[in-house]
Amino acid sequence: MKSGKQRIYQLPINDISTLGTYAAQLQHDAEIQGITLPPPARLQIGEPSFRTPSHIRLAAQHSIEQELMTYGPAAGWPWLRELLAQKIQRVNGYYVEPQHVAIGMGGTGALQATFTATVGNGDEVLIPNPCWPFYPMQLATCGATAVPYPLDPASEWFPDIAQLERLVTPRTRMLVINTPGNPTGAVFPRSVIADLLAFARRHDLYLLSDECYDQVIFEGEHLSPATLLEPGEFESGRFIGIYTFSKTYAMTGWRIGYVVTGTQLITTITNVLSAEYTNLATMVQRAAAAALTGPQACVIEMREAYRFRRDRTIRLLKEYGRYIYTPHGAFYALINVEGRNGEIRRGRQFALDLLHEYNVAVAPGSGFGSVADPYVRISLAASDDEIERGARAICEFADR
């Protein structure tokens, strides 16, 4: 029997999509049998409840009608790279040229191309625990080893540099950070960012900063480590920034994100992008351009809706005595679902039982890393109503 590369074949199942499929199956089965389930609440995935704004959709339609859909440059059309360089300066506060930017198939595609371009067999990459589950999957496809470093729930899910120091070996090549963070919603303050950059410098590591939620921030500011670089350091490729249109503009299905780094490294990444899929469709790039040049009120409106849902979730958690921290960005909250009498209740079993009994789908914490095992993650990008019902069900079920 041929199964392909063992490391990839043996990757753990993605609980989030499995649960989503399972929830849909339960609903379908119930309908066939004429059984009425409680109303569903789908809180397991980070999918905005909003439609992509109309001016963005129209730009794609216009492109389909007016432009030739030819092959294009792997890093993206020059007009889009120019706009992306301007966005980095306007929103992220550091200066880059268009040749420092390459677009990828979502933040996911930008990350995969970056990992392929930088790390391989025998290399170790420090990733947060808990983290977005694709990091370890993508690293496995490159042959590199993911080394999780804990984020501390007792200190707002920030990392501890002393812990990071203990995990460094001669094979460590990269430090991955993610702020605002998935699944925690933590936003690292300047002091933490500065310490992480100093750590990367000390061990001569790439600092990959996943800033996919850079514009989904409720309090404080999102600080990119790129703003703290010394002259010439950006060009060296020390810093790699990952961004996406998916979250800011409710464009998850369009599949466009981008990576920003020094000239030589972006060339290597672009070579990977070219080998992987030649280029992204021009109409998608036109939609992205319209997102950047069009009215930005939609970004604020969506963010305010997420904030409202965040606040409502916090209120509910306080009401049920399950509040532990406030997510300041991204659109997720981790909820500790351990029993009151200290009984260990694993997030995965909890999520399955919750789905069966309440028709509420949440992401088990274990899918994000061992530290989040006693937690479930809910997405604040779901509708107000789903969040209200879902959060109540979680608390009631956890108390039983």
Ligand SMILES: Cc1ncc(COP(=O)(O)O)c(C=O)c1O
């Ligand atoms: C932390 C993080 N990075 C990257 C991505 C990938 O974004 P995209 O949907 O644009 O591929 C996600 C998506 O959920 C994410 O949460």
